[in-house]
Amino acid sequence: MRLRNYYIEDREKAVQEGVQQGIQQGVQRGIQQGVQRGIRKMIENMLLARFGTIDPELETIIPSLLALPSEEITPLLLQLSRSELLQRFQNNN
Numbered sequence: 001m002r003l004r005n006y007y008i009e010d011r012e013k014a015v016q017e018g019v020q021q022g023i024q025q026g027v028q029r030g031i032q033q034g035v036q037r038g039i040r041k042m043i044e045n046m047l048l049a050r051f052g053t054i055d056p057e058l059e060t061i062i063p064s065l066l067a068l069p070s071e072e073i074t075p076l077l078l079q080l081s082r083s084e085l086l087q088r089f090q091n092n093n
Contacts (some may be wrong), residue, residue, distance in 0.1 A: 061089035
């Protein structure tokens with residue numbers, strides 16, 4: 001009977017640890033997705049401010065911009081012309 005109780009307690013502890021780990025991973029994933037959405041929105045806003053619209057060509061470079069470290073994105077969007085941005089990032093696709 002003692003062994004059975006130990007087994008049940010151990011199993012319950014393992015389940016609780018699994019639940020906690022799952023919650024932590026879910027929270028972390030949610031944070032990462034939120035950060036990515038925020039960076040994407042910033043990129044879209046800067047493209048709109050610079051070029052007035054996000055046409056299909058500009059839309060295609062957004063994933064490449066998202067792949068960069070965030071501190072590199074802003075200078076590129078402020079310094080490069082539309083054609084320079086397209087040339088630089090369409091070659092990456």
